[in-house]
Amino acid sequence: MISVYHYMTVSAILFAMGTYGVLTRRNAIVIFMCIELMLNSVNLTFIALSNHLQSMDGQIFVFFVMTVAAAEAAVGLALMIAFYRNRESIDVDNINLMKL
Amino acid sequence: MEIIFFYLVALVAVVSGFLVIRCQSPVNSALGLVNTFFCLAIFYVMLHAPFMAAIQIMVYAGAIMVLILFVIMLLNLGTEARKSYTHGIVWSAIASLLVLCNVIYFIKRGRVTGAEGDITDFTVQSVGHVELIGKTMFTEFLLPFEIASILLLVAIVGAVVLAKKEV
Numbered sequence: 588m589i590s591v592y593h594y595m596t597v598s599a600i601l602f603a604m605g606t607y608g609v610l611t612r613r614n615a616i617v618i619f620m621c622i623e624l625m626l627n628s629v630n631l632t633f634i635a636l637s638n639h640l641q642s643m644d645g646q647i648f649v650f651f652v653m654t655v656a657a658a659e660a661a662v663g664l665a666l667m668i669a670f671y672r673n674r675e676s677i678d679v680d681n682i683n684l685m686k687l
Numbered sequence: 688m689e690i691i692f693f694y695l696v697a698l699v700a701v702v703s704g705f706l707v708i709r710c711q712s713p714v715n716s717a718l719g720l721v722n723t724f725f726c727l728a729i730f731y732v733m734l735h736a737p738f739m740a741a742i743q744i745m746v747y748a749g750a751i752m753v754l755i756l757f758v759i760m761l762l763n764l765g766t767e768a769r770k771s772y773t774h775g776i777v778w779s780a781i782a783s784l785l786v787l788c789n790v791i792y793f794i795k796r797g798r799v800t801g802a803e804g805d806i807t808d809f810t811v812q813s814v815g816h817v818e819l820i821g822k823t824m825f826t827e828f829l830l831p832f833e834i835a836s837i838l839l840l841v842a843i844v845g846a847v848v849l850a851k852k853e854v
Contacts, residue, residue, distance in 0.1 A: 589693050594730065595794050597697045601704050601723070603787035608708035610779030616713050616759055620720050623751065624707055627727055630743075638734040642804030643823040646739055647831075650824065653746050654835045658842030660751045664758045665849035671762050672852075 594635035601628035615667055615677040619660075626656050693733065700726035713759045717752060724748040735808045738816045 601624060608621030630649045637645025667677050674681050703726065706719030724747045731740035806819060824832055 589690055591799055592794055599790035600701055603783045604704045604708055606786050607779055607783035611776050614713055617716050620707055620716055624704055631727055634731055634734050634736050634739055640801045640803050641806050643806055643819055646736055647824055647828050651835055658838050660754050661842045661846040665846040669849050
């Protein structure tokens with residue numbers, strides 16, 4: 588029988604992998620995709636708990652997480668295009684304009 | 688039978704997640720991410736949330752990933768030159784392992800409790816998932832729903848302003 592703990596373990600593994608990707612990758616778009624991976628693992632936790640506790644609230648939160656992720660995708664990718672126009676790359680090592 | 692299927696889907700999800708963080712080419716990472724999204728959609732169906740599965744595929748695998756792939760193709764990103772950041776990789780591995788151990792520890796030691804609602808799997812199947820979500824969203828969560836629409840408006844304006852050559 589599948590319990591809620593199974594789903595939460597999968598979600599934890601995905602979240603840790605997303606963390607690793609965010610910290611190691613240099614390409615801004617790949618970092619962005621790793622953040623999406625982390626958001627999705629949190630969504631899985633929300634839906635598993637919502638099913639476990641027999642309530643609808645968790646799924647509404649997933650709805651709002653998806654809204655925020657869509658807004659973040661639009662603004663983040665526009666930022667990357669603006670940055671690429673200046674620097675001809677989206678390597679995060681080159682993003683140092685505000686460094687002292 | 689169900690547990691075997693669960694482990695199979697979980698394995699595919701984790702392997703595709705691994706592809707996301709290890710592939711050299713961003714396009715391969717994006718395809719791995721789409722695969723993970725589909726596996727998560729299967730999980731949502733197994734958790735009796737079919738509407739969420741449909742939204743996951745339409746919004747994430749459809750809209751957001753197409754946007755990301757479009758930008759990857761537009762910027763013509765090749766494989767990234769892998770530099771030797773050994774200490775960075777070690778510290779990141781330690782950090783993510785700490786996160787993983789922390790969460791696994793709490794999952795193993797803790798017990799999930801909370802205020803239980805009255806929406807059982809049977810209710811979801813007889814009333815319908817979309818109707819239940821709609822009822823909750825347009826009664827209890829009406830104000831957050833309206834705020835989300837403002838957030839989307841801000842995102843549209845922000846994306847247009849940022850991507851324009853001169854404002």
